[in-house]
Amino acid sequence: MKHLIILVLLIVISACSPQTSESDKLHFLGSDVSEEHIGGPFELPAHTGQTVKLSDFQGKVVVLVFGYAHCPDICPTNLLDYSRAIESLGDKSQEVQLLFISVDPERDTPKVLSDYTPIFNEHFIGLSAQNETQLSPILKAYKIMAQKHYTEEGNYSVDHSAGSYLIDRKGLVRVYEPHAVPFKQLAQDIETLLKSGQ
Numbered sequence: 001m002k003h004l005i006i007l008v009l010l011i012v013i014s015a016c017s018p019q020t021s022e023s024d025k026l027h028f029l030g031s032d033v034s035e036e037h038i039g040g041p042f043e044l045p046a047h048t049g050q051t052v053k054l055s056d057f058q059g060k061v062v063v064l065v066f067g068y069a070h071c072p073d074i075c076p077t078n079l080l081d082y083s084r085a086i087e088s089l090g091d092k093s094q095e096v097q098l099l100f101i102s103v104d105p106e107r108d109t110p111k112v113l114s115d116y117t118p119i120f121n122e123h124f125i126g127l128s129a130q131n132e133t134q135l136s137p138i139l140k141a142y143k144i145m146a147q148k149h150y151t152e153e154g155n156y157s158v159d160h161s162a163g164s165y166l167i168d169r170k171g172l173v174r175v176y177e178p179h180a181v182p183f184k185q186l187a188q189d190i191e192t193l194l195k196s197g198q
Contacts, residue, residue, distance in 0.1 A: 068104035
């Protein structure tokens with residue numbers, strides 16, 4: 001009887017113990033934001049002339065970068081680093097899709113992005129909202145800040161969040177990568193998601 005009671009207690013303790021999730025098993029060099037409720041579906045015009053939805057890329061790891069074509073340094077650096085990271089994956093690079101969402105829909109038309117985005121990698125896709133109203137809920141969902149700053153001449157720059165996200169094969173945001181991390185770190189985190197099967 002004593003052994004039976006011990007066995008029952010062990011079963012109860014085991015049932016009450018928190019189960020290790022797949023998220024707990026994965027180790028990223030960037031910040032694991034799996035539990036932060038960031039992101040969501042979106043649909044935007046692409047530089048290819050098509051309308052693109054995030055769900056179009058389920059089954060792939062998606063790299064989501066926010067920026068704009070007139071950005072003097074941060075955006076080009078991010079895109080170059082990701083180009084190197086993805087190319088370093090070899091054949092696995094076909095299982096990764098980078099989406100570049102412009103925070104400057106006023107100037108970044110699909111035509112502008114068609115001249116800009118492929119410079120970094122022919123497979124990258126540039127997306128531009130038709131207006132601020134269409135863009136605003138996407139920025140909010142992904143916790144991206146974007147603020148215009150006008151010069152006396154009437155031109156403007158856009159201060160914006162410089163980090164990027166890695167989205168798993170199911171369309172869930174998993175990793176936040178800050179600006180200017182080494183491309184090898186980006187590649188390693190992408191590869192971790194690829195290997196996880198998620």
